[in-house]
Amino acid sequence: MKGLFKSKPRTPVEVVRQTRDLLIYANRSSDTRESKREEKMSELSKLIRELKSILYGNSEAEPQAEACCQLTQEFFKENTLRLLITCLPKLNLETRKDATQVVANLQRQQVHSRLIASDYLEANIDLMDVLISGYDNTDMALHYGAMLRECIRHQTVARYVLESAHMKKFFDYIQLPNFDIAADAAATFKELLTRHKSTVAEFLSKNYDWFFAEYNSKLLESTNYITRRQAVKLLGDILLDRSNSVVMTRYVSSRDNLRILMNLLRESSKSIQIEAFHVFKLFAANQNKPPDIVSILVANKSKLLRLFADFKTEKEDEQFEADKAQVVREIAALEPRDRP
Structure with missing residues (x-):
């Protein structure tokens, strides 16, 4: 008989409320009856899948x-x-994946033209601390990392993370031995430094000294090839962005930075060389080069010109060739400056 009377489908509001009730249960539960707990957790998994189905369709x-x-x-x-965030470790793998997708989708849902997730996160910004510290937990890192990247779509959230003490941790997370987690942390780091232009420019201006000291020593001079490659590519993206022009001018006025970039130009990896070139060209193009930058470029003039003579991208790239020709002209024209 049961099959004849289908239960009325739950409304979205009911699904959320029932999910909430079971999350509270999962959080507090010291239920000694294993079968009862399993039943409840199984129901919770179904509800989270249902939330996903409502948000994404099926x-x-x-x-x-x-x-x-x-x-x-x-x-x-x-x-x-x-x-949901605090209960995530108690859920099974498939449910964690579903929950991650639910959280991601909710960041984009507008209610009366407002992203209410942004308002909620602003009032509960400490949740970012939980998500970021997920990188210390192998089981949680990829789920929390994916949630974190969606949350930093909101400018206020990104600003909080950039200005927090957590920002320094990313330099270590990016170099974790677990490749997947390191790559995830690198993706989050890139998102933080490229998505919200004005916030990033303000952050880099305020935190220039420690940030680039860490960036240079831990990333650009890392012993790990992938770390170096990603870091020099991201550095180019940051410095070539017009909103970071003040930071770029400061960066290309430093002899230490120039030394690091020249070392990257000499790498055996073509992709690192090319990415390093995109940053190096900013040093060459600077019309107000400090004397110590000029003297380094002059001292290495013949080596640089030899390097660029054979310097090619794998595919023909007119813009690259034009940039290279300009750099060669700039360097060829340099003359030693008499020190005052």
């Missing part, structure tokens, strides 16, 4: 705007996000 239906709106409103009304 093989049978596209997501419905009204359902997504109701779900989002209910989700951020109370502490469901906090509960």
Whole structure:
């Protein structure tokens, strides 16, 4: 008989409320009856999958705007996000993946033209501390890392992370021996330093000294090839961004920075050489080169010109060739300056 009377489908609000109740149970539970706990955790997994299905749609239906709106409103009304984040280690792997996708989607859901996730996170910014410290936990790192990248789509959240003590930890996370976690941390680091232009420019200006000291020593001079390659590419992206022009001018006025870039130009890896060139060209193009920069370039003039004579990209690249020709002209024209 049971099959004849299908239960009425749960509304999005009900799904969120039931999820919240079970998350509270999972958080507090000291239930000694294993079977009871398993049953509840299994139900929680189903509910989280249902949340995902409402937000993303499924093989049978596209997501419905009204359902997504109701779900989002209910989700951020109370502490469901906090509960979900803190309970994540207690969920099984598939449910963690579903939960990560739910959190990611909710960052983009608008209710009455507002990203209410942003308002919630602003009021609960300490959740970022939990997500970032996930990089210290092998099981949680990729889930929390993915959530973190979605959360820093919100400028206030990105600013908090940039200005926090956590920022220094990324230099170590990027070099973790676990390749997947290191790559995830590098992706988050890149997002933090490229997404919100004005916030990044302000951060780099305020924190120039320690940030680039760490960047140079831990990333550009890392013994790890992948770390060096990613770091020099990201450095180019940062310095070539117009919003960072003040920082760029300062960076290319330093002889230590020039020395590091010239070493990267001599790497056996073509991709590192090319990325290093994109930063080096900024030193060459600087029309107000400090005397010590000029003297280093003059002292290495013949070596640099020889290097650039054979310097090619794998595919023909007109812009690269034009940049290279300009750099060669700049260096060829340099003359030793008489020191006062």
